[in-house]
Amino acid sequence: MAAGTEAMENAAWIDCDKIDELLHQRIKVLVSLDGSDQSSCAFEWVLHGFTQSDRETDLLIVHYYDNTKEYLPPKWRRNAIQSDAEAKCTSALVSKRYNISIRERTPGVKIGSLLCQDIKEHAASFCVMGFVGRKGKDKHIIGSNVLEVMRQGKCSCVVFKENDPAKLPLNRPAKFVVSTGLNPAATKAFVDALRLSRPGDHIHVVYVRPYLEPHSKESKVTQAIRHKYDAIFEGMKDASAWPSGKMVKFADRVVKLVFAPQGINEGIAQALVRYANNFEADFVMVGTNVLRVDRGKPPLGSVSLQIVMEFPGNCVVSSFNPDTDMAVKNAS
CATH class of the missing domain: 3.40.50.620 (HUPs)
Incomplete structure (x- = not known):
């Protein structure tokens, strides 16, 4: 992987040991x-x-x-x-x-x-x-x-x-859509989707591909997201592909990485909500950094807030605290 792509992926990562801790704590x-x-x-x-x-x-x-x-x-x-x-x-x-x-x-x-x-x-x-x-x-x-x-x-x-x-998805598999990007809060949203899901539930991790990005030539951001979730999904299927082997506990979830196209004159939030509606999602997951408030910002970024406001179904705002929910690897 190119150095720039690897650096972006590392900046969005939560340490594997911390992911294990989050996934297995009561x-x-x-x-x-x-x-x-x-x-x-x-x-x-x-x-x-x-x-x-x-x-x-x-x-x-x-x-x-x-x-x-x-x-x-x-x-x-x-x-x-x-x-x-x-x-x-x-x-x-x-x-x-x-x-x-x-x-x-x-x-x-x-x-x-x-x-x-x-x-x-x-x-x-x-x-x-x-x-x-x-x-x-x-x-x-x-x-x-x-x-x-x-x-x-x-x-x-x-x-x-x-x-x-x-x-409610009580007698059928639940459908989760996770809004993702290159930030650790989005990774926390995926972790929360695993924690809230049951065996057989469907989890679609969705990245809205920018309208002007050609399918024939993926950007470094798209490549980093693909590589990141390919590694996570492989760890869910094969214990040897994850440092602790514990991710296979969630192998009975149906997971998929989706690159949803952004339509012309369509915002990222609108594209995400459109996908979630077509998928008939029960929950849409967005991540937020809790330290935003300490820096004088609103609790949700503009795109995440728009998703929560526009999606007609239930939403999960996943709280990510860099002081307790990680160590994030430093970008090289």
Whole structure:
């Protein structure tokens, strides 16, 4: 491989030992319930989806109530949410694998801030929540609590737009689309897709090839991405092709690298969403560097944010922290 291509690939890489650690550590999932259809649908997926195939998963179900809101409909009230959560957890999991926390909301403190506190206290791997919360119905307007978790939560966030449990991938393979590029956050998104998936699920790693890049002559970026994922996929099939041999644990996933063409007058996000829609993806994964916020930037880059806003299905914003989620190899 050309030196320039190898340098770009190394800059996007997460050390193999760290990938192994992420893939094999116990998953801790925080589920935020508010009574909305989206959060209820998310809860169904967590209970009857990947947790049923991965017993190394712990759940923390949280609900923050406000006793002053007596006008709320019955299904949004504390007792109804607590009873429903207890009944569903009891029927699906052994008691040591879940905990239900029902707490009164602190006056003046946003729900998003309370979620971030719980994420930190319990070292959650994922926070699962509805996209718009209880106040909105527009799937193109992201809820303020979701934004707060993305900004300060520092864990991967699964945001649900689906509100019909019948459409969940519970009795069929789930379809994941991972938006990729030459950055370690995109690699973390692929790792999260493996962690959330079950045997038989489909994971398409998608790079949008620039409109002006000819198919007959791949750019160095395209070559680096192809080489990078060819190596990962080979490690999933052949234990000897991965340093520890542990990647073969995920050989029962159906993985594919896709170079999706960018249409004329089409942005990268639009091309990615078009592919995900045609594939009928259940989840789209995007990566973000948590240190963006510390540098005064929004929690998501413009392309990732546009993907999350425009894709009509569920999204996973994979949180990558260079201080804890790596060592990334230095580009030579």
